[in-house]
Amino acid sequence: MPRPVFPMALLIAATFCLSAIRLPAAEVTAERSPGGVTVKIDGQPFTEYLTRSGTKPILWPILGPTGKAMTRAYPMENDPGETRDHPHQRSLWFTHGSVNGVDFWAESGKNVGTIQHRGFVKVESGPEAVIIARNDWLGPDRRKVCEDQRALRFGGDAQSRWIDFLIALSATNGPVTFGDTKEGTFGVRVAESIMVDAKRGGRIVNSRGQSNAAAWGQPAEWVDYHGPVDGRTLGIAILNHPASFRFPTGWHVRTYGLFAANPFAQRSFRGKGESGEGYTLASGKTLSLRYRVLLHPGDEKEGRVAEAFAAYAKQ
Numbered sequence: 001m002p003r004p005v006f007p008m009a010l011l012i013a014a015t016f017c018l019s020a021i022r023l024p025a026a027e028v029t030a031e032r033s034p035g036g037v038t039v040k041i042d043g044q045p046f047t048e049y050l051t052r053s054g055t056k057p058i059l060w061p062i063l064g065p066t067g068k069a070m071t072r073a074y075p076m077e078n079d080p081g082e083t084r085d086h087p088h089q090r091s092l093w094f095t096h097g098s099v100n101g102v103d104f105w106a107e108s109g110k111n112v113g114t115i116q117h118r119g120f121v122k123v124e125s126g127p128e129a130v131i132i133a134r135n136d137w138l139g140p141d142r143r144k145v146c147e148d149q150r151a152l153r154f155g156g157d158a159q160s161r162w163i164d165f166l167i168a169l170s171a172t173n174g175p176v177t178f179g180d181t182k183e184g185t186f187g188v189r190v191a192e193s194i195m196v197d198a199k200r201g202g203r204i205v206n207s208r209g210q211s212n213a214a215a216w217g218q219p220a221e222w223v224d225y226h227g228p229v230d231g232r233t234l235g236i237a238i239l240n241h242p243a244s245f246r247f248p249t250g251w252h253v254r255t256y257g258l259f260a261a262n263p264f265a266q267r268s269f270r271g272k273g274e275s276g277e278g279y280t281l282a283s284g285k286t287l288s289l290r291y292r293v294l295l296h297p298g299d300e301k302e303g304r305v306a307e308a309f310a311a312y313a314k315q
Contacts, residue, residue, distance in 0.1 A: 028154050030129035037120070039129050041156045047163070049131050049152065051117035053090050054107045057135065059152075060091035064295040065160050068229045070236055072189045072257065082192045089189040089258055092293070094167060096264060098179025098278070099146065102139045105183040113145065114138045121149070128155040146176045146281075160303070163293040170286040178264040179278040182217070182252050186291055187260035190236055194227035195257035202227030204253055205300050207309065212255055217269030219248045222309045224300035225259050233298050237305045239312050241290035246279075261291060 026042035036057070037049040047062045053076060064070040071091040074082045088095075088107040095115065097105035102113040114137075121132035131152045137145045146169060153164040165186065169176070178184075196202045196212050205211045206220035215223060226235030238261055240249045246263035253259045262269075264279055281287055292312050296303030 026156060027125070028127065028129040028156065029125040030123050030131055030154070031125075032123060036117075037123055037131050039131075039154045041154075041161065046154060046156065046161060049133070051133070054088060055104070055112060056090075056093055056095055056115040057117055057133065058090045058093045059163070062091060062163075062295070063161075064229065064234050064236075065156070065158075065297060066229070066232060066234065068234070070191050070194070070229060070234060070295055072191055079192075083256075085256070086189070086258070089187065092163075092188050094148075094150070094165070094186050096178055096185045097181040097183025098177075099137060100139075100177055101179070102137075102145055103183075104137060105181075111140060113140065115148075118147075128153050130154075144173045146170060147172050159297060161295040165291045165293065166288065167290075168286050168288050169281065171281045171283050173283075175280055175283045177278050177280045180265055180267050181278075182262065182265045182268045184252065184262040184264055185260060186238070186262075186289065187252075187258065188225075188236060188238065188293070190225050190227070190257045190259055191229055192257070193229055194225060194234070194236070196227075196255035197257070198227070200228050201233070203299070204255065204259075206251065207248075207306065215251060215253050217250055217252070217265070217271075219250050221248045221313075222305060223251050223253055223259065223261075224303070224305050225253070226299045226303070233302075235294075235296050235299060235303050235305070237294040237296065237300065237303065237308070239292040239294065239305075239309045241292070241315075242313050243288075244290040245287045261289075263289065 029040045036051040039046045047059045061069045062071045073079045075087040095104040104113040116136045118134040124130040135148050150167040194202045206215045206223045222239045224237040249261045249263045250269045252262045
């Protein structure tokens with residue numbers, strides 16, 4: 001049975017009750033920029049929230065605890081060393097491939113939607129930085145399909161950096177059906193050197209002990225994707241909070257570098273066809289999804305991902 005949906009006000013309030021995995025060692029600043037909001041830790045770049053890249057808001061670049069980029073630069077930049085595939089997979093994003101039949105995952109085609117930034121509710125610096133933004137999900141005819149309010153919290157210490165992501169999806173314009181498709185939903189495209197297919201030591205492992213291709217489509221509390229970045233092993237873990245809709249989520253995670261939590265794919269992940277019943281959010285209702293992205297040194301053991309999940313799950 002799916003967990004109950006949360007009112008938007010409770011979701012946003014919960015953002016301010018989150019505590020970091022460790023006590024942060026630096027000031028985290030969030031400052032408006034021409035493209036959105038720039039986030040820094042102790043004056044050093046962490047990431048930028050871009051209100052529009054392609055068809056959606058994204059975070060890019062994302063610099064890990066060593067100050068090196070941990071997500072792919074393409075297509076925002078044309079690094080000659082990167083693979084030019086899947087241009088819609090932009091660093092870190094939230095979309096879905098079928099929302100009332102509209103494709104918000106892809107960026108080309110006749111039925112592609114746009115997630116349009118409406119405005120910021122809060123941009124705040126402190127021991128952790130906070131960004132809260134509102135977005136309208138528009139079909140190719142520019143009619144609103146639904147809307148979201150997302151709250152992002154950024155923190156870090158000497159060992160790791162993290163991003164907490166809470167999103168409330170609201171059926172403000174009638175019922176909304178999130179289709180049963182593998183193309184979703186909360187996604188990261190890891191740096192080229194990290195991906196398993198680069199054959200440089202990259203590895204996928206989940207909380208159930210499944211690894212690499214065997215982790216695809218499987219439910220898990222967390223997944224870690226680690227590999228070399230500028231000569232040092234670093235990892236990106238996504239943790240799924242137990243309060244999140246359909247916890248534990250399934251994972252659209254691929255050896256070519258895609259890494260996405262997808263709670264709406266069920267039959268698609270089980271191999272019984274490319275479409276199923278999905279989930280319909282009744283008109284006027286809201287559902288919430290909640291994740292932590294942990295950027296850490298080493299593999300999942302050195303990065304203490306299981307311990308990080310245990311602490312996160314208690315919040």
